Amino acid sequence: MTARATSSPVGTVTRGTTNPNRLRRMDRWIAATHGAELRRAADPVVVDLGYGAAPWTAVELLHRLRTVAPRTRVTGVEIEPARVAAARPYERDGLTFRHGGFELPVAGRPVLVRAANVLRQYDEAEVAAVWARLCGRLAPGGLLVEGTCDEIGRRHVWVALGPRGPRTVTFATRLGSLERPSDLAERLPKALIHRNVPGEPVHAFLRDFDRAWASAAPYASYGARQRWIRTVRDLVAAGWPVTDGPARWRQGEVTVRWEALAPRG
Template sequence: MPPTGSVPARRPLGTVTRGTTSPNRLRRMDRWIAHTHGAALRRSDEPPVAVDLGYGAAPWTAVELLLRLRRVRGDAEVAGLEIDPERVAAAKPYERSGLTFGRGGFEIPLPRPPLLIRAANVLRQYAEDDVPAAWERLCGRLAPGGLLVEGTCDEIGRRHVWVALGPEGPRTVTFAARLGSLTRPSDLAERLPKALIHRNVPGEAVHAFLRDFDRAWAAAAPYAPYGARQRWVRAAHALGTAWPLVDGPRRWRHGEVTIGWSALAPRPSGPSGA
């Protein structure tokens, strides 16, 4: 892939993030991407391009994304994009074949549309009303069959929630955790992406979902002696009788649950993202 600097320079779209990052912070998200999007990566007629948007003050997440995608597609390429030029300069020594770093934001200034954009902990600092436009712009930069994964996680990657979107818009929401870190599934509420975090209130679907997940978790307490994983799987089984989960035990055993976006989409008359 040509270096990102080969595209005419323009002012990046977006706001500089805090830059917090650490090794393996996005491992759970990457693992899910490789499973869910692996077939599309393998079908690509040319080396698939992925973007790590807003990778932060250190390049670790972009380096790791390349390694994980190359287990699925050996010639995958990753472009790390940051608005802050100092972060780009600091990452340049880590460039290698298939891995580049450049200055950019929501405009995704690459010569070839990416098959994947990962935007982790980027929109958290924006207003809720800003999210639809950001999603639309990023999805508009995807190659045919591409995927945008946008969400939030804690500082060491124990708890994640992310939305997966295609060119047509949001598809699913995934809740993922190191299960030993949870007392109940609703502990993940603090990591809801910006589109949902202000909607965790009575009357909104995401609030009802987390309430029901907690109830299913409580009912699965007899499985606790067999470990948190078995308890999570049993709770997910029960939850799936009332909510449209789109995955199954194979993913649940990884501490994940994925549900269709339409089931959790905010009510138009709900609270604003103030």
């Protein structure tokens, strides 16, 4: 099979900022939560959409996913032709690079699409249409992971979506660098970052997160990890629909159902 033609890629050129190991938290979460689906897939195709000025994130994604699903194939997709040309020397078994955008110039339906720091420059009103377009290309059981992180990957927030739309929001951080959970607000995905205001669910969640963090201060004597775990337990007790458990919390993560944080209206 051949890939789709990409004479007119859909999207706009991003800044292209990237760094080695920047997306490690997202990669590890994907491997842990979606590895089984990749192993079951007849053709485990993965797209790293908008990998940036250098191909490091695509190279690392292939390595991390092959530890849990050895047949995984990754295609890095970039809308800037010069970036694709620069990445081509890094192609290897299971890793290719293509010129394109949101139309996803790959054959078949991907089992996973990762779009990190791609929508940050877009308007909030454009996000739903981009999500729908990308989710419409997913294989049954496929996953779109879209989010934002800082330059060295210490703080990261992403939304996981299936063919029918958003499912969860994950907050991930290097706990040793965290003063309070609401520090993650600056890394909210475009769909949520402008909704961190009173009256919106994500604002209420971060407020409760900070309060639980403050209440868990005595656990800091056992380390930041134990304080984080205690904090998340308090969020669960307060009724927030956390979908993961201590194994992920220990990584400095917490995942919440999308419906609990979705923008009003």
